[in-house]
Amino acid sequence: MEAERQVSFDNGLDGSVAEDCFFAMKAFSMGYTFNFIEGEMWEKSPFTLWDFVQQRKRWLQGILLVVHSKAIPMKKKILLAISCYSWVTLPLSTSNILLAGICPISCPQFVDVLCAFIGAVSIYMYIFGVIKSFSLYRFGISRYILCICGALATIPFNLIIENVAVIWGTFGKKHKFYVVSKEFRPPVTV
Numbered sequence: 001m002e003a004e005r006q007v008s009f010d011n012g013l014d015g016s017v018a019e020d021c022f023f024a025m026k027a028f029s030m031g032y033t034f035n036f037i038e039g040e041m042w043e044k045s046p047f048t049l050w051d052f053v054q055q056r057k058r059w060l061q062g063i064l065l066v067v068h069s070k071a072i073p074m075k076k077k078i079l080l081a082i083s084c085y086s087w088v089t090l091p092l093s094t095s096n097i098l099l100a101g102i103c104p105i106s107c108p109q110f111v112d113v114l115c116a117f118i119g120a121v122s123i124y125m126y127i128f129g130v131i132k133s134f135s136l137y138r139f140g141i142s143r144y145i146l147c148i149c150g151a152l153a154t155i156p157f158n159l160i161i162e163n164v165a166v167i168w169g170t171f172g173k174k175h176k177f178y179v180v181s182k183e184f185r186p187p188v189t190v
Contacts, residue, residue: 018062029076056165
């Protein structure tokens with residue numbers, strides 16, 4: 001409770017879109033540390049594809065606001081900035097995969113290494129998230145592996161959705177907040 005009072009949840013416009021990320025980065029800059037909490041979390045996922053894209057767009061925009069916020073020192077958010085800008089450049093690396101097969105051109109080795117790094121970070125983070133999403137103890141080893149394989153099979157579909165969200169989030173209004181409907185009611189834009 002003391003940490004919540006010192007860090008505060010009242011962080012202005014830059015801290016209102018991805019408030020959990022802003023809170024964590026501000027707390028980290030004040031010397032607080034965090035770790036994973038083992039266990040399952042029950043949360044509602046978006047019902048529609050539209051809501052899912054809106055949610056991903058909002059996360060990108062909120063993290064961009066955190067990365068560019070003057071309230072958090074750059075040395076404390078450099079890894080978040082690298083991760084965020086790897087996400088922002090996802091459409092470039094995706095188009096490189098498609099175009100390299102159709103019309104190959106010679107690129108400097110640095111560009112190839114950069115594209116491979118961005119792809120590797122994206123795939124690693126996706127796999128890490130998938131592994132953390134399922135419980136080995138709850139599902140058992142065979143169902144656990146089946147769930148992970150099923151989630152990994154959705155990577156191409158997820159890649160398309162991520163590209164749409166990144167392009168839209170990069171060029172859209174950063175402080176506009178779309179409330180994702182997790183109930184059977186009409187969506188609200190605040």
